[in-house]
Amino acid sequence: MVASPARPIRIGSRKSQLALVQTHWVQEQLQHRFADRRFEVHTMSTQGDKILDVALAKIGDKGLFTKELEMGMLNNEIDFAVHSLKDLPTRLPEGLMLGCVTEREDPADALVVHANHQDKQLETLPAGAVVGTSSLRRLAQLRYHYPHLSFKDIRGNLNTRLQKLDAGEYDAIILAVAGLKRLNMADRIHQVIPAAVSLHAVGQGALGIECRANDAEIIELLTALEHTPTAQRCYAERSFLRELEGGCQVPIGVNTVLDGDTLTLTGMVASIDGKKMVKGSITGAAIEAEAIGIKLAQQLRNQGASDILAEIFEQIQRS
Numbered sequence: 001m002v003a004s005p006a007r008p009i010r011i012g013s014r015k016s017q018l019a020l021v022q023t024h025w026v027q028e029q030l031q032h033r034f035a036d037r038r039f040e041v042h043t044m045s046t047q048g049d050k051i052l053d054v055a056l057a058k059i060g061d062k063g064l065f066t067k068e069l070e071m072g073m074l075n076n077e078i079d080f081a082v083h084s085l086k087d088l089p090t091r092l093p094e095g096l097m098l099g100c101v102t103e104r105e106d107p108a109d110a111l112v113v114h115a116n117h118q119d120k121q122l123e124t125l126p127a128g129a130v131v132g133t134s135s136l137r138r139l140a141q142l143r144y145h146y147p148h149l150s151f152k153d154i155r156g157n158l159n160t161r162l163q164k165l166d167a168g169e170y171d172a173i174i175l176a177v178a179g180l181k182r183l184n185m186a187d188r189i190h191q192v193i194p195a196a197v198s199l200h201a202v203g204q205g206a207l208g209i210e211c212r213a214n215d216a217e218i219i220e221l222l223t224a225l226e227h228t229p230t231a232q233r234c235y236a237e238r239s240f241l242r243e244l245e246g247g248c249q250v251p252i253g254v255n256t257v258l259d260g261d262t263l264t265l266t267g268m269v270a271s272i273d274g275k276k277m278v279k280g281s282i283t284g285a286a287i288e289a290e291a292i293g294i295k296l297a298q299q300l301r302n303q304g305a306s307d308i309l310a311e312i313f314e315q316i317q318r319s
């Protein structure tokens with residue numbers, strides 16, 4: 001019997017410049033490892049790419065950047081999808097799974113300043129300086145530490161945001177270090193914001209590849225790209241977020257440190273006005289990553305996180 005030729009493998013991606021850079025990296029890595037297979041990139045627009053005039057927090061987090069790609073996998077139009085892990089909800093649709101997590105870039109946030117402020121850092125920006133961010137997590141933590149700054153929403157892809165900054169609409173903006181590095185714009189990073197000031201988003205800086213839960217052939221290919229230390233850190237972070245029932249649009253931040261087989265997860269929940277913050281850390285065995293996340297979520301709930309979150313959901317509904 002002659003084996004039928006192996007099917008080409010269809011990789012789903014958003015169309016943004018960052019998404020394409022990330023997807024082409026995955027394609028190249030797989031093509032290199034599995035030279036006899038063909039990997040094609042199929043792009044799709046997601047709701048998050050289309051709705052640009054509404055604050056992200058108001059739309060909520062129902063897989064804004066992932067739903068169309070997930071439908072594509074369930075309808076067998078694509079075989080897997082490459083996401084920025086931080087845009088991937090912690091609960092995936094029935095029939096899909098997180099196939100692998102790739103090696104993480106620096107997960108920190110970066111301050112990018114207007115030319116007028118080249119001599120400034122976050123702590124030396126003048127009172128009333130306008131800082132652009134669309135993330136409630138960044139907003140809440142920066143308000144907490146720097147109540148004298150003003151904050152203004154900013155949307156659009158990285159280039160659009162940088163143009164708005166350079167045009168003078170903002171004195172500074174906050175972006176992920178990872179995105180700037182991947183787009184070869186590391187020279188715009190003015191200050192890497194330390195974890196003591198701002199904890200990063202769950203999964204920030206890593207790619208999450210989602211696939212069909214019953215597709216053994218694809219799952220096996222993806223395993224080749226798994227970076228176990230990153231995966232362990234991100235599983236702890238995602239389990240923490242899932243247990244708190246927070247999407248990417250609530251002020252929840254994390255940090256993880258992996259020291260051999262020992263994982264430390266730090267997490268925080270803040271109110272949007274930056275006046276209330278609960279924070280804590282748990283250390284445990286890295287193989288127990290998910291349990292560490294759940295335990296930290298329960299600890300923060302006992303410290304008052306539930307009240308903060310309930311208040312935020314109410315505020316977002318009303319706005």
Ligand SMILES: NCc1[nH]cc(CCC(=O)O)c1CC(=O)O
Pocket residue numbers: 084085086087174175176178179203204205206
């Ligand atoms: N929410 C948009 C988004 N999703 C992933 C990144 C950057 C790359 C990453 O964090 O992996 C960004 C831009 C940003 O937050 O500045």
